[in-house]
Amino acid sequence: METTVKTHDGTGATSAPPAPAELQPFLHDACITLCAPGMAVSRADGQISEGPDGFYHGDRRALSMLVAFAEDVPNAPISGGPDSADRASFRTVLRGLAEHSPDPAVTLERRRTVEPGELRETITLHNAGLTSVPIRLTLRAASDFAPLEAVKSGRPVPDSAPRIETDGLAWSDGELTARLVCAPAPDAAVHGPAEAAELRYSVELGPGERWQTELRCTVDDSKGAAFSPAAPAARAALSSGAALRTADRGLDHWFARSCEDLGSLLLADPLEPADTFLAAGAPWFLTLFGRDSVWAARMLLPLGTGLAAGTLRTLARRQGGKSDPATEEQPGKILHEIRRDGLEFGDGLSVPPCYYGTVDATPLWVTLLHDAWRWGMPPEDVELLLPHAESALKWMDEYGDADGDGFLEYVDSTGRGLANQGWKDSGDAVRRRDGTLAQPPVALCEVQAYAHEAALCAAELLRAFSRPGADRWEEWAQRLKLRFRERFWVEDADGPYPAIALGRDKKPLDALTSNIGHLLGTGLLDEEESRLVAGRLAGPDLDCGFGLRTLAAGSGGFSPLGYHIGTVWPHDTAIAVHGLVRDGHHDVARSLSAGLVRASASFDGRLPELFAGHGTGTDTRPAPYPAACRPQAWSAASAVTVLQAALGLSADAPAGRLTVQPRMAAGYLPLRASGLRLGEREFEVTVDAGGTARVTGLPEGVATVEQAEEAQAAQGGEES
Template sequence: MSDGMVKILNGNTFVVSDVRGDIEASPSDPTGLFSFDTRFLSKWVLTVNGDRLMSLSADDLQYYEARFFLVPGVGSVYVNATLSVIRQRSVGNGFHEEVAILNHDDAPVDLTVRIEADSDFADLFEVKDTLQKKGSYARQAGEGSLLLKYRRDTYERSTAISSSEPCSFDEDGLTFSITIGPHETWTTGLDVAIEMLGQQIGEPEQEIEGAPRSLADQVKRPIPDMARNLAGWLDEAPQLECDWETLLGTYRRSLIDLAALRFSPMTAGSHSLPAAGLPWFMTMFGRDSIFTSLQALPFTSELAATTLRELGLRQGTRIDDFRDEDPGRILHEMRYGEMTAFEERPHSPYFGTADATPLYVVLLDEYERWTGDRELVLELEYEARAALHWIDAYADLQGNGYISYRRRNAETGLENQCWKDSWDSISYRDGTLPGFPRATCELQGYAYDAKVRGARLAREVWNDPDYAAELEKQAADLKRRFNHDFWVADGEYFAIALDADGRQVDSLTSNNGHLLWSGIVDESKAKTVAAHLLGDRLFTGWGIRTLAEGESRYNPIGYHNGTIWPFDNSFIAWGLRRYGFKDEAAVVAAGILEASRYFDGRLPEAFGGYPRSMTKYPVQYPTACSPQAWSTGAPLLFLRTMLGLEPLGDHLVVDPALPTSIGRLELLDIPGRWGLIDAFGRGRVDTSRVTGPR
């Protein structure tokens, strides 16, 4: 792994270890066995005769499974190792590990094999912020297992460790005293099982579907057949054939990573939605889950359906300043750990995002357009209407008809409640930061799109033409005002925001592309906006920067101030396509997809915004999540955009505009209300000016 860590995951559970397979977590280190925001194992160190092992290689066989090849020895020099060790680990409800020790010598060998084990049961927020625990620990070593426990009032977490081979358990781990004959192999199976007791705030009291009732059951519970599950997932996805090997590899990697990031909330049973990313964000995020579901809709609709139901289930119902909650508001983030349970963090759920609520309506409409599933639209009519009501009744903080945000929880709430949510992402040309409330431009685009789409649903599904007409009237008024108030006349682009005084926050940003996607841009302004997006200040050849070169806060490795985000570019390309800029959309897609081959097909959360003429390879951003859901979904949306896939009633329109580098492309068995349809195209858009040779 590029960061020296090996990560394997399975839905709600993941393990991060070093290349030896060992876990030795420091207080702020995101290594360990995690599930539902708790670290259930913070130490897992294998020694042979008291010595640590040396890594030969580490293979991530699948997203849920890894294999480690090791030998005794320290440093970089060892001669004629007569022992080798293979660890194979699979994540399930905890993890299962097979340890095999091979004796390559002609003589038998006596060994003491030791696993040091411990758990700090840290909340993920405690790991990030290096905070101290407030509960008590207990250890119980028996003949057949080691039980690690944590308790704080009624909140309990437990980890149980067992072995298939005889061993001696103590409070710090387990020890095997073994003899391996000449050219023989010794193996043992190790099981680490987890249990959560104590009801989580914000979750209904119900048993998790399929969850065992005790730790004893969990220890004996087999790992699910993940190989069959993954094979089924890949078989059900549309099949891609094309001449460009890079795209084939990236497409497969995206499908596998999307499978890996499937997260099942406690109320969803076996259904799943996209978690945001590993390691910090393996949970439900309103914005991230919605964007990823939109990207994946032409390939799988299950994620969108679960996202809509689960976000609707937790939709805001009251005014709650601690959680930034309003009636109708869609959550930002849901957490299940100790700090949330004791209201030391507001994430049960936390609602501090201004974009998830209109985007919820956008996803509901897009889902119906693809699937024809009117039952879900009827089922979620109340939630959609409440979301639309929130836009006008609660989000207009300044009384000017625009969505704006200002956190009400000053201690733990987010300052910027848009997708560019770092503290310095919204700035004037001169680099100064505006006060609050802030009305960022893309929020208005999302609101416009939500009203237009809500009107369609009201007219065609909810049988409420009067409501549809009112939403259309509101959308037209919003579009007219927006194109006047946000337009920077001396630069001919849209300001990133309006400040508390209604003054334009006038830096040039990638947000303009989201405006094209939403449809709020006047046709007369679209060509100039597209020219900015593909101009040298924003477009690098690899992709479109978040902030234009020349702006005071521009930094090619600034989180939201000059880096390139694949997710951002995928929606920009969709927006370009919406306004008829098919070739420009293909150029953006080609740049990002070219970059993907330097990341082994796995696009990171973000990468450096340096000009392509300056870098042979895209520059890695050091703390980017990987895998990350909406980066995983970006190649899928690029495929939709390049092929021009657009639902039209019970038909699917195909209008390809592909880069020449792709050559021939076939996407077979695209699912939707039409059944299964194939799409074909041939690369005819010359992007060599910006993307260079393959």
């Protein structure tokens, strides 16, 4: 049943009944403009008016409303959206004003810019008509200082009482103070509905004239956000010079948009502002996440090692040093996330401001250190972090394997934290094929792969820097590999495959999931096992045509809109693509990559955290997951992983070698990728339409280039 309600612009409109309280708000039709730790969330028409909308500073909402409308005329939005990561613009027609034909004449334009702790808007009225018109412009604003988790949970928070000032408004809760200043100052400022306030202008606009007011909202924070804004130069340098031109304009657009978004997600460590890292995503996860920040930095290594170094050091400063059941901190453990005030989700679920409830961030940190060294991170910087790597290895051996069965596992020790502590951390993510949920402790398949790879990577680092323990960790990895083969493999009518996990009874949880893609390229599988996994990933129950479903279609509990039980996560698919290429399964990697590129076009190049897994069998474009973050760091970084896979890039900077094997490049040729880096040297890779690859910018003898399949086929034809 529909009802007619009074909208914020004073006009009558038809809408559905209001949604029940305390439902997670949707974001799929929101416009997010950000420069971490600041962000603005609005409707597509620019109005900050409902649900998750607001101007945020860190984990608090400084403005819960900022709407602009002309009184007594229909306000008809006609365009709006982001112009770049930190800028957006919107245009509304003020219908009936100065119109002498069916053509619109008077418009209201908003141009928005977000900086750390600051929102700026320019509001312009333009009369393209032939007569003068009076316009009564109203700006309605409110602030509730709501914690982010309250917004995410849909819990209403009452607005704060505004203080009316000569040039605007101010609000304070004793910790944060938000000020909204207008220039020119409004003609009148009054209290509006509820705790909102209104700033009013009376404008006489002649033919062809424009009128503007500048709005500036700033936030003063006596406590301080958990992390500092990155310097503008650091944001600009993150992907400086990186450019991609291929035969696939969708890939090009995804790559360019991703590089731009990644700079807007950059934050700095207040303990050492030169060290930067990527916040996980906006709006819900605009902070340091161990797993997410490590994966994003690892994916971006072909663009340079500076981000990886900053991420490694930021996490190392906070590496666990004691056993604390309340935070799940343990010696050597890498944290899960840091928040300003901790999170209270209701129903007994809460996490402290610094929370260590993750099983995979620690081995992933070790592997990032190794990979950054291979891509040219200065040896002296690597060496300083080796004691932290040794502590992480000790955690893997002693704390990660708490029951001594030889596998890394997790269990929420607090009773209030995350029940699942791998990257699929929702409560229903880990299950059997029949839908039965896992009971802790849980040993995830991909975590064993991370641990295996971390042990081998650590052994290589320890030898290179003449530190003891390399043989021990190679033997440790070999034992883990044998145990995994004995315990994790299950079989169905289509043959063998790895289970998602072992449960409390140490028996396999036999759901077929995308997790198995993370095993590839880690050395955990032999050649035949890798072939079996690649075949499963290629099947239509996992590959939906836009990427990998998190849970195979037809499994118990499968839902195309289930957070970890049927949706597609771009980073998840990109990790599988990278592993497929490392293990030589180029055809499957090519198909999955093409799916991600197709999906990116439906999201204007800004791939969200996740999207629906219905697939190309039913949909011509992927449906959004309505509450997904967008942008999300590892989704954006996935564009670089797809490029790396297409070029077959692998680096060994200590040995002065770069390998290019563009066996997955078909469909993207000709291709030119510039702004890539090996250590301090920038280089470029081109592959022509015939598949001939070249590297420029590196000293002679550094790059080893194999030709793409097209060039190899042509050469074979000439020889025959």
